[in-house]
Amino acid sequence: MKEIKIFSPASIANLSCGFDILGVCLNDIGDEIVVRKTKEKGIKILKVTGQKLTLDVNKNVAGVSALALLKETNVDCGFEIEIHKGIKPGSGIGSSAASSAGSVFAINQLIGKPYSSKELIKFALEGEKIASGAAHADNVSAVLLGGFVFVRDSLNFDIFKLNNPIDLAFTILHPQIEVKTSESRALVQRPVTLDKLITQSANLGAFISGLYKEDYNLISRSIKDVVIEPIRSILIPEFEKLKEISLSNNALGFGISGSGPSVFAMSKGLVNAKKIGDLLKEKYRELGFSFDIHTSTVNEKGIQIIKIK
């Protein structure tokens, strides 16, 4: 195997009740990454299309994660990377995670898979750190493991997949404003009352129970955020209105995707998700805002191989 082309998907982190803890992997939206073996050692980023991003291997997240992998691995070749960005940086649906996880996934394939997907998380996290200023593992884990993921402890990589009730689907609205993860994170660093801690963690625990019991009603009651959303939602135009539209049209939940500005509605079934997509689109057009919109089921597999040479 000399060359591999992969699809590295977008993901939603936090999912309202699980700040820095929960992630879910999406379908259809994502980056395409080609990695080729080279005789010359080291990593080169040949080109990035779709978005303007640096080719500097020490600054581009895909380069940083790849370098972290190479540092620990004995290989007698190098790699050149081409990135076709399908996800906009700063959108809040795991743009940096898709690239940083994608490059290490691809290299791992090219060198005979010495690492499991779970073991690749630590390399991908090095890229994520560069992008957001913090090593939050929810997005990269979702991309590498697929499905719903739970990060118990990102420092010790205590991360696992959760049960995935088959019928869940997401609508993602990306307002065309940029919110930098690092700035958005700074905003929420304040103490929380014990009552809020109880409410927030009760919702997280109940959400997890809902996933295992496949109890959509319980999932819906618990996918709520009393800590971060009240602060961050202020940055998102018409957040409350979008939420109201979604929840009154059968959404099980509505919240901020990662650090925003993207928002998500979670529904039972793709039909509901698409209907909500149409309504949110209509509302944002009416208000004259620019936006992207996506709908997706849960991607149970994570990164997928498109072509091997």
Added chain:
Amino acid sequence: MKEIKIFSPASIANLSCGFDILGVCLNDIGDEIVVRKTKEKGIKILKVTGQKLTLDVNKNVAGVSALALLKETNVDCGFEIEIHKGIKPGSGIGSSAASSAGSVFAINQLIGKPYSSKELIKFALEGEKIASGAAHADNVSAVLLGGFVFVRDSLNFDIFKLNNPIDLAFTILHPQIEVKTSESRALVQRPVTLDKLITQSANLGAFISGLYKEDYNLISRSIKDVVIEPIRSILIPEFEKLKEISLSNNALGFGISGSGPSVFAMSKGLVNAKKIGDLLKEKYRELGFSFDIHTSTVNEKGIQIIKIK
């Protein structure tokens, strides 16, 4: 049916990672309660044995919960109650919950079961409020529903049972000092950093996942408390020593039972639990402290009927 005798068990609330959220029902330790129909309307508490407690129906938790039930229910008789306390008040293993849940369970049986066990929680909570100054539903729910219970929202009674891996067992050490729940609650009312919120709720979510996956290792990694235990454990003589003994002898976890002063070790299997019991006993004897010790598997059924007349 004119008379019923029931066994109303002890329970462990909080379970380290689920303050005011988690509860588990125990076997063998508990109160016995006899309730008899009387022609005269109203509630009378005839006697309490085993502990010195008031017979005043407006002050005894079993009376308060029974009155709450009667207030909502149309019955043309009254009830007299005898309570044989097997649980010491102030021990931290749900003494007030056993009595307040027990009386309403018994009355519900005598009047033809108009309420489900879940519906009885709200009446039992009225008794619990009197005892602890707050309506925390973890103990009464564990007693009424059995097994592991999850309180998502005690105001709206959003409470459910969790999966119960068959092999879990508990050791409970009750140091003979009294810690009032109301005082112990006051101690912990301080703001929490976002980092601690994340760690604590990640542990709760992971513990729930562990119960559903029946993953004892994950359960063990997550049954931890970074918020309440560091404050409350100071009140418990040799807490750290007891914890060390338990964890170095195969305990999956160790923590404060409810608001203390009882502590619990959770183990895989009753044999391990009993061994830890012996070691804790030895340590407390060596130090010259007075104590009670219990071992128990999980009581999946909750309150049990002993005799009906």
